[in-house]
Amino acid sequence: MMEQGNDCERILFTAEDIAAQVKKAAAWLDERFEGTVPLAVSVLKGSVIFFCDLVRAMKTPVQMDFMTLSSYGSGSSSSGMPKIVMDLSAPVEGRDVLLVEDIVDSGHTLVKLKELLGGRGAKSFTVVSLLDKPSRREVDVKADYSCFTVGNEFIVGYGLDYAQRYRNLPYIGVLKREIYEK
Numbered sequence: 001m002m003e004q005g006n007d008c009e010r011i012l013f014t015a016e017d018i019a020a021q022v023k024k025a026a027a028w029l030d031e032r033f034e035g036t037v038p039l040a041v042s043v044l045k046g047s048v049i050f051f052c053d054l055v056r057a058m059k060t061p062v063q064m065d066f067m068t069l070s071s072y073g074s075g076s077s078s079s080g081m082p083k084i085v086m087d088l089s090a091p092v093e094g095r096d097v098l099l100v101e102d103i104v105d106s107g108h109t110l111v112k113l114k115e116l117l118g119g120r121g122a123k124s125f126t127v128v129s130l131l132d133k134p135s136r137r138e139v140d141v142k143a144d145y146s147c148f149t150v151g152n153e154f155i156v157g158y159g160l161d162y163a164q165r166y167r168n169l170p171y172i173g174v175l176k177r178e179i180y181e182k
């Protein structure tokens, strides 16, 4: 069997580390959204694994919707120009929106999403991101809640890909340089 985990030089966050942080994030969100039914939005594809675990750890009833924005293509760095590939199906007007991201890197995607959903009349907007990579930020934006802060390393797993691979690793690892430089 092909062992995709062998392509990581080390594990940064184990499945257990992630589960503990997901639980904490869910508790924070339950407090914030008490008495509301937020529209939970997964920004595909990177956030889908985190999203599924997060909404199941929350006690707050949520509605779920999905949106695809793409900026990275198949390479390893952001082009800085996110595009809508697939829009939400639900109207956003008057809703408390919970936006779930896997990573805030340059910040361009988040700025674009805030503009877009804010323009549609969302009542409130809360961003939770699994990872924050502040060293790469190009615009001044951040999530309201981040589970982990990471350095400028090439990470994959738990939703994050390299050339669409490694998303289904149950942990987050640092990809071996020889994989993305070959």
Ligand code: PRP
Binding pocket: 043, 044, 045, 046, 047, 069, 070, 071, 072, 073, 078, 082, 101, 102, 103, 104, 105, 106, 107, 108, 109, 110, 160, 161
């Ligand atoms: C990634 C990630 C965020 C965005 C963050 O998506 O899921 O949405 O980039 O980068 P930024 O802060 O530099 O804008 P990507 O376009 O790689 O698509 P994917 O989620 O399908 O992997």
